[in-house]
Amino acid sequence: MNTIHTNIHSTQENRIDNECCTIRSITIGLTFVIGMTFLHQWGNFQKSSILIFSISVVIVAYPLGYLWSLIIPNSKKFTLKEHGLILVMANVAYMHNSVYIHSTMTTLKAFDGKHIHFGYYFFFVLSIQFLGFGATGILRPFLVWPCELIWPQNLPL
Template identity: 30%
Template sequence: MPSTKLPAADATGGKAAAQGEGEGERYPVEEVALVVPETDDPATPVMTFRAWTLGLASCVVLIFLNTFFTYRTQPLTISGILAQILVLPVGRFMASVLPDREVRLLGGRLGSFNLNPGPFNIKEHVIITIFANCGVSYGGGDAYSIGAITVMKAYYKQSLSFLCALLIVLSTQILGYGWAGMLRRFLVDPAEMWWPSNLAQVSLFR
């Protein structure tokens, strides 16, 4: 597969203006340039059946376990790096056993997907890890608003219905992603805005 040169970007995948022409072009941050690859194969599949299956499963399992262990006297947090390590052999196993077959949704009216588009690749691994990180609240364990709901019930004797509590959790979580989207051009896209904590996971992918 042919590879294309990527523009300058930070560890989170954001793009920035090219710093120059030619093969000598590098990221403006040396630490990022040493870890993040500068080439990309746009033909590599990303949102595959394997990626959706393992991504959703890892997200659900991690958020359940982290929320469950939050109520211990000594809380236990399972990080997304564990999922990043575990899904690699599972993804390769799925690539070896799943048939290369096209599946049509409602006769093709809702589109189609391939159960096994090829070998398990790094892009699938990355998107699965992003799913998993959403299930850990980026190292914080459970969703932040769950603590407020628990305190209301345990200390203030105020109970909330399941639907109300669910809407509070969803709205606060989505609010964070909304702020992240609005501030993307300032905190993600500029190549100088790199996030050192992401470099460990990026180096593990390679």
């Protein structure tokens, strides 16, 4: 394959037969999302905040997936695509600092004394996140598909 990024293509070939959206990857990914979100949100209100980086998820998720494939009967081998999906899910939980609405709602409650109902808060955060992911999907042909726009810091080399 003769492309601009030959080192990317030489590290791992694309295997279409491997599944990535399995019960194993969803369960492990959701566990990391819920755990990281809880720890990050709890740490926001402490004097010393807790921050779990994505590399920690990479290191811990692979042994968990491999152990799952050994313990659970009739399960296939843990694949790199499942591992990648778990990392993508964990990165969503890692982006807690980019959700500025948490700070806004906390400031409104602390300084102005305004009570924000849970439903309003939940759907407002959800709509902001969906707008961000929707804009990403719309800009995908311009920012993701061209191989010249690969950001080297995102590659685990």
